[in-house]
Amino acid sequence: MDNLMEIRHVSKDFSHGVFRPSVTHAVKDVSFSLERGKTFGLAGGSGCGKTTLTRMISGLLSPTSGQILLNGKDITGLTGAARKHYHRQVQVVFQNPEASLDPTMRIRDSLLEALEIHGIGSSKDERMNRILEKLKLVALPDYLLDRHPHQISGGEGQRLVICRALLLEPEILLLDEPTSMLDVSVQAHIMNILQRLQQELGLTYLFITHDIELLGWISHRIGVMYQGQLVEAGPRDQIMEHPSNAYTQGLLSAFRDWDKEYT
Numbered sequence: 001m002d003n004l005m006e007i008r009h010v011s012k013d014f015s016h017g018v019f020r021p022s023v024t025h026a027v028k029d030v031s032f033s034l035e036r037g038k039t040f041g042l043a044g045g046s047g048c049g050k051t052t053l054t055r056m057i058s059g060l061l062s063p064t065s066g067q068i069l070l071n072g073k074d075i076t077g078l079t080g081a082a083r084k085h086y087h088r089q090v091q092v093v094f095q096n097p098e099a100s101l102d103p104t105m106r107i108r109d110s111l112l113e114a115l116e117i118h119g120i121g122s123s124k125d126e127r128m129n130r131i132l133e134k135l136k137l138v139a140l141p142d143y144l145l146d147r148h149p150h151q152i153s154g155g156e157g158q159r160l161v162i163c164r165a166l167l168l169e170p171e172i173l174l175l176d177e178p179t180s181m182l183d184v185s186v187q188a189h190i191m192n193i194l195q196r197l198q199q200e201l202g203l204t205y206l207f208i209t210h211d212i213e214l215l216g217w218i219s220h221r222i223g224v225m226y227q228g229q230l231v232e233a234g235p236r237d238q239i240m241e242h243p244s245n246a247y248t249q250g251l252l253s254a255f256r257d258w259d260k261e262y263t
Contacts, residue, residue, distance in 0.1 A: 004171060004204050005034040005057075005090075010066035012052050026052045028228040029066070032221075034172065039198065039205040041219030041236075043212040043251060049228040050208045054176050057206065058092045059083060070172075088118055091165035095177035097157030100164075101149040107160060108145035114164050130167060137200075138163045138193055155186035159193065166197070175207045179214070191218060212248075213255045216240045224248045 012027040027049040034040050044050045055061040057068055059078065067074050075086050094100050101110055111131045112124070121127035132142055138159040144152055152160070158178060165173060175194070179187040195218060197203055207218055215222050216236060223233035224247065232245040243249050 001033075002036040003033040004036040004071065006067075006069045007032050007053075007057065008067040008069065010053065010056060010063045010068060012049075012056060012061065013064045025228055027056070027063075030225070030228075030230045031066075032223050032230060032233055034204050034206060035220065036171075036204055037198065037202045038220040039207055039218055041212075041215030041222045042206060042208045042225060043210065043215055043222065044225035045210055045251075048225040050225050051176060053225075054092070054174050054206070054208055058090060058174055059086060060092075084118070088168045089170055090172045090174065091168060091170040092174045092176060093158075093161050093165055093178045095180050097154065097161045098149055100161050101157065103149050105148070106145070107147055107149070107152075111145070111164055111167060114167055118168055120168070131163075134163045134166045137166060137197060153186075154182055155189065158182065158190055162190075162193070162197075166201075170203070172204045172206065175205055177209055178207075180209065180211070194218065211255065212240075212251045224251065 008031050010027060010030050011025070014024045014026055016022050016024065030049075030053060032040065042050050042053070052061065056063050059075065063076055068076055070086065070089065078086055101107070105113070108131075112127055115121050115127045115130065121130060131145070135142055140156060140159050140163060144156065144160070149157060179190050182190065191214075194205070198205060205218075207215065209215060212222070212224070219236050221234065222236050222239040223230050224239070224245065225231065226247045232239065232243060232248045239248065240252070243252060
């Protein structure tokens with residue numbers, strides 16, 4: 001197994017209060033690995049710690065303890081140029097594209113800004129050619145470049161955020177509920193695009209969602225979080241068909257009962 005990233009015994013605590021201080025253990029001793037070119041799906045309900053874990057992997061938060069390794073190198077505590085380079089290698093796609101895009105900027109300028117910040121491209125023409133190339137990968141027309149975020153649909157916005165991530169040619173995409181705000185038909189289109197991009201570009205995904213059935217579609221391995229802990233992890237078929245943990249069994253049962261009732 002060719003592990004691109006390893007999460008080793010990662011924990012995150014948050015302190016609260018002054019007169020009566022307390023500590024919330026948001027993530028507790030979580031370990032798993034991301035295999036190169038594959039998808040690790042992370043499921044769990046609201047407040048289970050999966051988004052906090054994602055923010056630590058992205059570098060937006062520092063773990064209280066543990067290690068996060070990319071190609072064998074610990075990335076916790078990176079600063080300066082090393083931190084900037086890491087952010088090129090590991091990009092995040094959040095669930096709400098409107099919150100990820102500056103509403104005052106045209107889409108063209110938002111995409112150019114991402115390239116300029118990272119010093120990619122020696123001229124504006126070169127950067128525009130790169131943008132047009134990535135737009136095609138996510139099946140977006142170039143006339144959207146002259147619009148503002150409020151002038152495009154939710155599905156277009158999510159593909160645009162994926163496009164912006166691809167501009168930096170990352171190795172890993174952290175996909176935090178990337179389809180939860182979309183209609184079912186649009187959701188399926190985004191999922192198909194993600195699968196195609198993985199095949200064409202060799203991308204590695206960490207796909208985070210509350211919908212464990214969705215992970216059965218896209219993941220190679222699945223982990224389940226509950227109250228900050230990774231309670232179960234394994235190959236997709238094992239988790240989907242023969243879960244050993246009671247919480248995992250409950251998640252699967254809830255989605256399958258809902259599906260029977262409404263189909």
